[in-house]
Amino acid sequence: MLARSSEMADADDVLNAAADPAVVPARSSAFGRAQRHSRRVRVLKFAVPLLAVAIAIAFPVYSYLVTPAAIPVKADGSAFSDGKLVMANPKLEGMTKKNLPYSMTALRAIQDPKNENVIELEGIDAKLPIDAKTTAAIDAPHGIYNRETNTLDLDRDVTVKTSDGLVVKLQSAFLDIGKGNMKTDKPVEISRPDSRITADAMTVEDHGKVLIFDDNVHVNIYPAKAKAANKKESGDGVH
Amino acid sequence: QSTTSSMSGLKLSGDKPIQIESDKLEVHQDQSLAIFTGNVSVVQGPTLLKAGKMLVYYVKDGKGEDKAGTDAGGDTQGNASAGSAMTGSANIDHIEVDDKVYIKSNDQVATGDRGTFDMKTEVLVLSGKKVVLSQGPNVLVGCKLTVQMKTGLAQVDACGGRVMMSLTPNSQK
Numbered sequence: 347m348l349a350r351s352s353e354m355a356d357a358d359d360v361l362n363a364a365a366d367p368a369v370v371p372a373r374s375s376a377f378g379r380a381q382r383h384s385r386r387v388r389v390l391k392f393a394v395p396l397l398a399v400a401i402a403i404a405f406p407v408y409s410y411l412v413t414p415a416a417i418p419v420k421a422d423g424s425a426f427s428d429g430k431l432v433m434a435n436p437k438l439e440g441m442t443k444k445n446l447p448y449s450m451t452a453l454r455a456i457q458d459p460k461n462e463n464v465i466e467l468e469g470i471d472a473k474l475p476i477d478a479k480t481t482a483a484i485d486a487p488h489g490i491y492n493r494e495t496n497t498l499d500l501d502r503d504v505t506v507k508t509s510d511g512l513v514v515k516l517q518s519a520f521l522d523i524g525k526g527n528m529k530t531d532k533p534v535e536i537s538r539p540d541s542r543i544t545a546d547a548m549t550v551e552d553h554g555k556v557l558i559f560d561d562n563v564h565v566n567i568y569p570a571k572a573k574a575a576n577k578k579e580s581g582d583g584v585h
Numbered sequence: 586q587s588t589t590s591s592m593s594g595l596k597l598s599g600d601k602p603i604q605i606e607s608d609k610l611e612v613h614q615d616q617s618l619a620i621f622t623g624n625v626s627v628v629q630g631p632t633l634l635k636a637g638k639m640l641v642y643y644v645k646d647g648k649g650e651d652k653a654g655t656d657a658g659g660d661t662q663g664n665a666s667a668g669s670a671m672t673g674s675a676n677i678d679h680i681e682v683d684d685k686v687y688i689k690s691n692d693q694v695a696t697g698d699r700g701t702f703d704m705k706t707e708v709l710v711l712s713g714k715k716v717v718l719s720q721g722p723n724v725l726v727g728c729k730l731t732v733q734m735k736t737g738l739a740q741v742d743a744c745g746g747r748v749m750m751s752l753t754p755n756s757q758k
Contacts, residue, residue, distance in 0.1 A: 566603070567602060567604075
């Protein structure tokens with residue numbers, strides 16, 4: 347009760363002061379200030395929550411739009427080591443111009459973020475189609491794959507095995523996967539059950555349709571064995 | 586006018602190992618064709634063939650020996666023989682040699698401008714401006730030499746000109 351009574355006292359003082367002529371101009375400016383303040387408060391009371399809501403909506407929408415679409419190369423795991431992106435067991439598949447499937451897997455792929463079209467591959471195993479019926483399996487310990495030109499430069503010994511019994515041993519090979527061409531200027535050895543070719547350089551064109559061997563070509567054909575093989579094959583009907 | 590003599594050595598057979606050397610080789614799988622160019626030399630047993638260029642045509646649809654297999658395995662057989670064009674296994678259809686041909690077998694030598702070996706009929710034909718066939722000191726010159734590789738019978742034709750033959754008597758033992 348004590349508090350209330352003191353407040354009542356203040357109210358009386360204010361009423362008495364109002365009547366005093368010297369105080370009137372100060373009082374009207376104070377009143378104006380108070381009026382402006384309350385108007386400002388009324389506006390802010392509405393504006394601030396509105397602003398908060400707007401920000402709350404804008405942020406998630408913006409971050410959704412900025413994120414890129416899915417990344418094409420599938421890889422088991424990837425990590426950064428000395429500034430390079432290292433992917434384990436990368437796998438790349440696609441179709442050649444003749445709409446035949448090709449696939450390429452590797453043990454490791456190393457990609458320099460500064461030039462992401464060039465990927466260094468280790469332990470490469472590629473499957474390239476020669477034609478509808480035969481495919482070539484290519485194994486190479488090391489190579490550089492260029493995504494832009496779709497070419498694979500294998501700089502160490504390469505083995506190519508085709509499904510119709512052909513084995514090709516090269517010391518290096520430059521493959522243009524899209525066009526289905528291959529080129530090497532190092533000695534080559536191609537062997538089949540019934541024959542063997544060696545040469546110092548070789549080019550393969552048109553998906554293996556045309557093979558060109560250059561300098562120092564040696565061909566050994568062993569028809570007798572081939573005949574026997576054919577006989578045996580045709581004998582039991584297996585082809 | 587033609588002269589015949591027997592030349593048993595001059596032949597390439599389809600079932601004996603062959604070694605071929607050349608500067609360049611082009612294999613066209615789809616045409617079952619292999620083109621050897623540049624110092625081509627072919628060795629099969631006693632026979633040696635040298636030429637500037639050699640085209641080897643493989644049997645396309647794989648008729649070859651096992652006729653029975655043709656229809657059933659026709660496709661795969663065809664494919665197999667096309668595949669074998671890679672290096673030319675047994676079923677060679679015929680061979681064309683060009684650009685100065687030299688064939689030597691034991692003591693017989695034949696030279697000409699062009700030659701063809703037809704593996705099916707086993708006939709060797711050597712032709713050119715001047716075809717020379719010699720056996721030791723005996724020499725036969727004409728413009729066309731046809732050898733039945735099975736029997737070794739060789740026939741030299743002069744095609745209009747004259748066949749020149751020189752025999753050294755004591756060599757007819």
